[in-house]
């Protein structure tokens with residue numbers, strides 16, 4: 001018996017969210033005294049597969065001929081390996097959202113998503129999750145012996161275990177029910193769900209031509225860029241950057257809000273951030289009630305200063 | 317073409333969220349309920365498809381009688397028929413089960429749900445339905461065009477967009493991009509009048525197995541007060557973020 005992790009890869013590499021899922025599973029496996037087995041699809045080098053051991057995976061089943069876009073087949077493979085597993089762990093990415101519900105339905109195992117707590121009581125597993133667009137934390141109990149768990153990215157520490165991960169390669173092929181005819185990848189961009197720092201700007205920036213300083217600030221911080229809803233609605237920025245209750249929910253370590261008023265719908269999607277900074281000309285802006293640090297000032301003056309100060313910090 | 321749009325009734329986005337019965341139940345007192353924002357994009361898309369292709373649109377929700385106003389609103393926006401499955405959802409599985417059961421006994425080509433509902437945010441119902449019915453599932457779908465029974469779709473993936481071709485029947489978890497915000501349909505007077513004469517059917521539910529159970533709620537810990545920093549002393553902000561918060 002083992003705990004299963006879906007080890008998602010991107011172009012042959014794992015990301016931090018995958019290691020978070022492995023670490024999370026390893027933490028549970030120590031309570032249950034079981035091992036962690038990862039399942040991964042797509043072409044991944046042996047060296048990369050071995051890295052799953054760093055965070056506590058004892059073995060990995062690799063399926064190089066299966067594409068992660070084929071959610072149906074991936075779910076079937078996970079089901080085959082998970083027949084006797086108490087938990088199947090995902091990180092809550094777009095890809096996981098296409099697979100995990102299918103696994104739950106196949107196994108008739110309860111699914112809990114957006115998890116932010118560790119397993120505490122093994123006899124009656126209860127998990128805390130983000131609910132009501134992060135306006136509430138909900139405790140959910142499993143009514144089934146098995147559970148499909150999807151953890152919120154950037155919410156759990158990685159812990160190194162340095163195990164030697166045993167690799168099995170499976171040459172299985174399947175037929176997808178979806179024909180993928182192309183992909184447009186935002187090259188070089190950090191994905192919002194995984195970003196540790198997010199620089200976000202709103203209507204206070206006045207126009208799309210003023211985003212250069214936002215991108216420069218994001219660049220020196222290694223941050224992802226985001227925006228408020230009206231900014232994406234008017235087309236100043238792509239929809240994929242829209243955060244909030246009806247956009248993406250994010251939980252970075254640092255969220256810098258520039259020229260964003262802090263409407264309830266905006267805050268709903270960002271208030272799980274560990275530290276928030278608001279920069280706004282209006283001292284009454286609601287964002288200052290939610291932020292940890294506030295600067296009342298004009299973004300066109302404050303942001304260039306901030307860039308300079310961070311550069312000089314980096315140079316020292 | 318028969319389109320089914322699954323909608324859920326959720327608290328208006330401006331609602332303050334509170335709980336009752338010792339924090340075990342959502343407190344709907346004073347809360348205004350609306351069509352789940354993600355479902356609104358799908359519903360408007362369905363109306364566009366109908367205008368172009370002579371489709372018929374059924375809207376469905378699983379809920380007690382209190383959810384009927386959102387069904388009437390969907391009829392006013394342009395759906396032809398509404399169905400309420402009489403059951404107060406307790407988890408994603410039981411909800412998906414009721415919907416799949418209905419789809420099984422009908423003939424739908426395109427099933428449009430939202431990528432998640434903005435109350436419980438589990439995002440599991442459409443994927444579960446796909447599995448129960450063994451049909452393709454496109455989550456976070458932000459584009460759809462129809463040529464005969466061939467569909468071209470786009471979906472959001474982490475860090476990009478994927479272009480997909482498939483055949484009906486399918487189920488999608490929709491979001492913005494299916495239509496733009498500015499295109500969202502709002503009921504007009506004529507729509508509201510004709511909605512009154514359109515059928516709203518109530519179907520009894522069956523088998524209520526829940527795989528999970530919501531046991532309690534809490535509010536996120538209140539933030540401490542905001543430390544204000546002078547705009548002429550941005551160095552202090554950087555020092556705070558670096559040395560105290562340790563986030564840069």
Ligand SMILES: Cc1cc2nc3c(=O)[nH]c(=O)nc-3n(C[C@H](O)[C@H](O)[C@H](O)COP(=O)(O)OP(=O)(O)OC[C@H]3O[C@@H](n4cnc5c(N)ncnc54)[C@H](O)[C@@H]3O)c2cc1C
Pocket residue numbers: 201202203204205227228229230231242243244245246247258259260261262263264265266269279280281282285297298299300329353
């Ligand atoms: C159903 C629904 C769902 C919604 N979902 C979302 C959502 O998911 N995400 C979201 O973001 N919004 C959402 N909204 C919209 C939300 O209510 C607000 O309208 C929106 O967040 C405001 O965006 P903003 O802060 O960029 O713009 P504004 O409210 O216009 O605020 C601009 C801010 O910039 C400040 N400012 C102006 N000039 C400067 C300057 N030079 N320097 C610094 N500051 C300056 C102003 O003081 C102001 O506070 C939703 C609304 C509805 C009705």
